[in-house]
Amino acid sequence: MSRLQRAPVLRSRVGIFQLLPDNLWFLAHSNTMTVLPTSTSTLGQQLLREGRELLARGDREAAAQVLVRARDERDVVLAAHALIEANDLIGSFNNVMGLNCTISEQDDIFGFFRSHHSSRNPLRDYLADGWRTLSELMLLLEAVDQPLLRTPRVLEFASGHGRFTRHLVKALGPSRVVVSDVVPNAVEFSRSTFGVDGFLSTSVPESVQWPARYDLVFVLSLFSHLPSATWSRWLKVLYEAVAPGGLLVFSTHGIKAADFDHVTLDEDGYFFAASSESTAIDEQEYGTTFTSEAFVLARIAETVGADRLVHKAPVHFWNHQDAYVLRKP
Template identity: 60%
Template sequence: MTAVRAEVNAARYWNFEKTKVMTQEQDPILLLQQGEALLAAGDLLAASKALTAARGDTRTRLAAHNLIERHQLDDAFCHWMGVNCEISPQDDIFRFFDGHPTSINPLRDYMADGWRTLAELMLLLESAGRPLLGVKSFLEFASGHGRFTRHLVKAIGAQNVTASDVVTDAVDFARDTLGVRAFASASRPEELVTPGRYDVVFVLSLFSHLPKSSWTRWLTRLYESVAPGGLLVFTTHGAEAVRRQGVVLDDEGFFFAPSSESNAIDAQEYGTAFTSAEFVQAQVSQHIGADRLLRFAPTWFWHHQDAWVISKP
C-alpha cells in the first residue's frame, strides 16, 4: 500500500509541476486539455491551476470557465455569486461581451450585467408597489440563455420561474442547467401557447427588436398571459437611445433596422427598433387601456432602455 501511495503522490506531483510549466508557457489549448485530463484523474488542485490559466485566453475562455463552474473548482464564480454560473456556448449575449472592446473581463461583465438587471427590476417593481420577492409565478419571455434567469432563480426560487424563448437551445439550457420550467416560444404571437398565466410577465429587450408589423401583436398576446392582478413589464429603445444612435423616427414615432446581436433569428423579424413614448402610449391605450399603464420609467434598464409596467385588474 505504501508503494502504491508513493506512486500516486509522485504522479500528482509530476502533474502539478507539468501544469506549472504549461501555465508559464500560456498555451491555452494545451492548458485546457491538461485541465480536462487532470479532472478525469481526480486532481482538482492541478486542474484548477491549468483551467484558470486557460480561462484567461479568448480561445479557451468559455470552455475553461464552464469546466471550472461544473466542477466547482477553487476559482469558480459560483462560490461568490451564489448562482449557477455556467454559460451556454450558443449565448449571443456572452459573445457580445466577449468581443466588445470595452469589456476587460467578459465573464465578470456578463454575470454582473445579469445581477444589475435583477437589481433594476426589483427597484422598478418596488416603485410600482409590487415587490418581486412576493411573486409566485414569473414568466421571463425572450429569456435567451439565462443571463438574467440565473439571478432571478436566486431571488424567488426556480419553482416560481418559467422561461421562454424562440431559440430551442436556450429553452433547453434554462431547463436543464438552470432548473426552471421552460417552453419554446413561437415566431408569430398568434401561435404562442403558454402553460398558464403569470403574476409577472417580464419582457426585457424584445420590443426593442421587433418590426412594426408584429410589435402590437406581441404586446396584446403577452398581456393575455398575465394573471388577474398581475403585471406586464417590458422595455423599449426610447428617446435617449434615439439620441445616442442618431436615428430618425417616422410619423408614428417608430424606426426599425434589420440588424441585431443575435445570429439565431431572422433579422427582418428581430432587428433593432426605436419608439417614442407617444407611440408606446398610443398602442397601450388602443389595445389594452390607458388606465392600465401603471409606471413609465425612462432609461431604467442599463441606463439605456425605457421600462413600462402595465397592470391587469
C-alpha cells in the same frame, strides 16, 4: 440586448509565460512545469489541455491555476469556465455568486460580451449584467407596490439562455419561474440547467399557447428588436398572459438609446434596422428597434387601454432602456 458600450473590467493575469528559441513554451505553476509545442494550437488550447491533464491526475490546485489563465483566452473562455464550474475549483464564479453559473455555448448574449471591445472580462460582465437586471426589476416593482419576492408566479418571456433566469431562480426558486423563448435550445438549456418550467414561443404572436396566466410577465429587450408588423401584436398577446391583478413589464430602446446610436426616428417615433446580436432568429423578425415614449404610449392606448399603464421609468434598465409597467384589473 442593449448595444451600450460597457465600462471595461480590469483583471490581473496569473502565472508566467516564457517563449523559448525552439518554439516551445513552458508554464510554471506551483511545482509543475510542462513543455508543449506551439505550432499546432493556440495558447488557450494549450492551457485548456494542460488543465484537463492536471484534473485527470487529481491535481486540482494546479488545474485551477492553469484553467483560470485559460479563461482569459477568448477562444476557450467558455470551455475553461465550464471545467472550473463543473469541478468547483478555486476561482469559480459559483463560489462567489452562490448560483448556477453554467453558460451555454449557444448563448448569443454571452457572444455579444465576448466580442465587444469594451468588455475585458466577458464572463464577469455577463454574470454581473444579469444581477444588475434583477436589482433594476426589483426597484421597478417596488415603485408599484408589488415586490418581486411576493410574486407567486413569474414568466420570463424571450428569456434566451438564462443570462437573467439564473438570478431570478436564486431570488424566487425554480418552482415560481417559467421561461419562454422562440429558440428551442434556449428553453431546453434553462429547463435542464436551472430546473424551471419552460415552453417554446413562436414567431407569430397569435400562435403562442399560454400554459397558464402569470402574476408577472417580464419581457426584457424584446420590444427593442421588433419590426412594426408585430410590435403591437406582441403587446396585445403578452398582456393576455397576465393574471388578474398582475403586471406586464417590458423595456424599449427610447430617445437616449436612439441618440447614443445616432438614430433618427420617423414621424411616428419609430426606427427599425434588420440587425441584432442574435444568430438564431431571422433579422427581419428580430432586428434592432428604437421608439419614442409617445409611440409606446399610443400603442398601449390602442391595444390594451391607456389606463393599464401604472408606471414608466425612462432609461431604467442598464441606464439605456426605458421601462413600462401595465397592470391587469
